[in-house]
Amino acid sequence: MQFDMKRILSPTTAVIPCPVILLSVAGQERPNIITVSWVANVCSRPPTVAVGIRPERHSHELISAAGEFVLNVPTAEQLEATVFCGTKSGRDHDKFEECNLTPLASSQINSPLIAECPINIECRVKETVNLGAHNLVIAEVLAVHIDEALLDSNGNPDLTHLHLFTYIPLTGEYWGLGKPLR
Amino acid sequence: MQFDMKRILSPTTAVIPCPVILLSVAGQERPNIITVSWVANVCSRPPTVAVGIRPERHSHELISAAGEFVLNVPTAEQLEATVFCGTKSGRDHDKFEECNLTPLASSQINSPLIAECPINIECRVKETVNLGAHNLVIAEVLAVHIDEALLDSNGNPDLTHLHLFTYIPLTGEYWGLGKPLR
Numbered sequence: 001m002q003f004d005m006k007r008i009l010s011p012t013t014a015v016i017p018c019p020v021i022l023l024s025v026a027g028q029e030r031p032n033i034i035t036v037s038w039v040a041n042v043c044s045r046p047p048t049v050a051v052g053i054r055p056e057r058h059s060h061e062l063i064s065a066a067g068e069f070v071l072n073v074p075t076a077e078q079l080e081a082t083v084f085c086g087t088k089s090g091r092d093h094d095k096f097e098e099c100n101l102t103p104l105a106s107s108q109i110n111s112p113l114i115a116e117c118p119i120n121i122e123c124r125v126k127e128t129v130n131l132g133a134h135n136l137v138i139a140e141v142l143a144v145h146i147d148e149a150l151l152d153s154n155g156n157p158d159l160t161h162l163h164l165f166t167y168i169p170l171t172g173e174y175w176g177l178g179k180p181l182r
Numbered sequence: 183m184q185f186d187m188k189r190i191l192s193p194t195t196a197v198i199p200c201p202v203i204l205l206s207v208a209g210q211e212r213p214n215i216i217t218v219s220w221v222a223n224v225c226s227r228p229p230t231v232a233v234g235i236r237p238e239r240h241s242h243e244l245i246s247a248a249g250e251f252v253l254n255v256p257t258a259e260q261l262e263a264t265v266f267c268g269t270k271s272g273r274d275h276d277k278f279e280e281c282n283l284t285p286l287a288s289s290q291i292n293s294p295l296i297a298e299c300p301i302n303i304e305c306r307v308k309e310t311v312n313l314g315a316h317n318l319v320i321a322e323v324l325a326v327h328i329d330e331a332l333l334d335s336n337g338n339p340d341l342t343h344l345h346l347f348t349y350i351p352l353t354g355e356y357w358g359l360g361k362p363l364r
Contacts, residue, residue: 005330011323013223040222041195042234043313052224131225141193148187170339178360
């Protein structure tokens, strides 16, 4: 494909493709899950992540109170739960129960991880930066869980058979991953 | 796939899949390009991105001086350039020339965009947060360029034929995208 005629769009969030993460967090009444795509690894040492989240979201309140959360990597099998957890509020729904997802105890924090997600990242909040519509929550990674089924005989991750997917905000689509390029 | 036996890894950057972006920035001698994967959309209004970058990198110095940069979305056709720009230093290499990439004038800033990348995001730095090995550079999106070939007859983006790819830090692999899931 040749790209030589550009059109200028109004400023928008156009970094693609984006990760899709199920963020789980402890709550006074019950734990909650929120789907986030404004999320990234941002520092290698100490391993640090950042999550953009609207302050009016129920999970923002829970994260502020708990000071911690888990980032869970879903697979395409959880696409329906991913959409549900991104569009419904934990104020009105028990998302673990309604999505048939299982809370499991974390190793370092009180927020539960999601058993059905093959990779789970326990995080503790370090800093919150207000950016406008979203706050940026910066958090240190305390532990990573990976399913045994994803480790090869040497203990290295092999994700060949995992149905990962990604989000494209420009079109609002979820895309499955294809194959390794090299 | 059933996930029911977890193993705990030491803390690491495990958010996957990650975007892969060619960041271009003006320089006193020549503009430079650096490949970044610690990058995300983080706020919708104003549209804001964040990039994790090591302070000792040449591009960090250029970004600090310029106060701006362009995020360019590459396609699989630019995989070789992506690897080159992520492993060589702009102190020793003219990456535009050596990768056969064409600098084009931006609309709002002095840093050039990369003509061969179908999507280009002009950004102005707002704030830098030191996180440890990486600094987090937070920047507002000023303009987005998209190639005409990616717009349908209604002017909406149609990325069906674009060979996007993503990075998996857990394995160090680049994966091509597959198809929209819904």
